[in-house]
Structures are given as structure tokens and as C-alpha cells.
Amino acid sequence: MDNFQIETAQNIGIQQKVAGIGDRVLAFLIDTLILIVYAIISSISLDSLDVGKGQMYMVYVVIGLPIFLYYLLWETFYNGQTPGKFIMKIRVVQLDGSSPRFSQYVIRWLLRLIDISIGSGSIAVVTILLTGKGQRIGDLAAKTTVINEKKNITISDTLMTDIPVDYKPKYPQVTILKDKDIQNIKVMYRKAKYNGNHNVILSLSKKISELLEITPEERPFEFVEIIIKDYNYFTQQ
Secondary structure, rough: OEEEEOOOOOOEEEEEEOOOHHHEEEEEHHHHHHHHHHHHHHHHHOOOOOOOHHHHHHHHHHHHHHHHHHHHHHHHHHHOOOOOHHHOOEEEEOOOOOOOOOHHHHHHHOOOOHHHHHHHHHHHHHHHHOOOOOOHHHHHHHHHEEEEOOOOOOOOOOOOOOOOOOOOOOHHHHHHHOHHHHHHHHHHHHHHHHHHHHHHHHHHHHHHHHHOOOOOOOOOHHHHHHHHHHHHHHOOO
16 A cells, blocks of 8 residues: 655644555454454353343343444544554554544444445455545545554664765754764654654754754754754765
8 A cells, every 4th residue: 555645734744654455454354353252252151141031132232232333442442443453553543643533433433334344345445445545435434544553664764864965955053963862853753753743743843943043944844854864964974
């Protein structure tokens, strides 16, 4: 699946990595397995109880509610994740990267009937592939998507950063920083960007501009990127 960029209220661009079809299917299978195990254990427990026929209906309702509300309850109270999503490191979020509201979880849950139940998930798969932002019909209606939170370690996670040969630095003031300073900046920035913590990037940008006594023209996201590249430019000369 492709990445897509969101713009926050603070004018910060954040790249979100859309969860792949395979990860979402595996998460679904894990959740289905959990529900099957729960149903089997509940049935065995029910058989061992001395329950009259008049009470059986109520017992089945009580046992069936957790299955019926499984996805809604887990995603609502576990920050957009079911056990399957947690294992696969994927999460439901709004298109701006923030946590969905309860009403959005309800919309996704209600439309599972169309996306998942009807056609055995084929409608969801086709819709996800066509939208480009990992959205099934429930996501389109709720204005949500499912992102991949797996961490890929690259050279961008180290102190060194690749910069173009013709790169032109903008802020020579970065030379007052030390390796430890820029590494801390980079770790905080990458982590905040990865987790969609927009306020952290905004605060980091403000702190750097105050420290270097400069007034950035760029948005916070772009400014921090330039500071990291400028430091590498001057220290690699």
C-alpha cells in the first residue's frame, strides 16, 4: 500500500503508511480465531450450567454480546486496535492522524455488514485497493483509515543523513549544535512524525528557532528537516 501525506491544523505535513491488505487480513483472522475460541469456551461452560429453558435465551444474549460488539468495543477503548490489529501493529486513525471519535468507530462497525459480512470481505478488499488510502466503505463514511505502525530502520534513523550533492544549506547557525544535540533532535522528530504527534514537532521547531536565534520561513515540519540536513552538510565537509 502507498503512503499518503496529511496536513494538520498546525500546517505540519505527516506521512502516514497505509496498512497493507495482507496485514489487515491477518489481523482479521487473528480476531476471528479469538472469537471462535471464546464461543467454544462459552458453549462448554454453558453446557455445564444448570440453566432452565426459560433462561437460555438471556444466557445466549449475554454470551453473544461480546462477539457482536467485539470490534466496536476493542477499537473504541484500545486506541483503534483489536488484539489482531495490535499483533499486526496496525491502527484505525482519522485522516489527519488523530484518534477517531466514538461516532466514527460506530460508523465503521455498522458498515462491517457491507464491507466484511456481505461477500466475505471481497467488497472491503476491492474498496481498499481503489481508494489509495486504505479505506473500505466504513472508512470512507467515517473518514478514517488503517495505518501501519511497524518501524523500518533506515539510514534516516541514524545521525547521518543523505543529502544531495548540490544541496545548499540555509541555516549556518546549526554549527553551534553538537552531535548529541542533533541526534536528540532527530530522534524526537522521527518519533513524533512516526506517531503523528504534531504538537511535539511544533514545540521542537519553536525550541530550535529560539536556540539558534532565527525566524524560520518554513512550516515546522520542513524547518526541522532543513536543520537536520544543514547540520549534516556542514559536519560532512
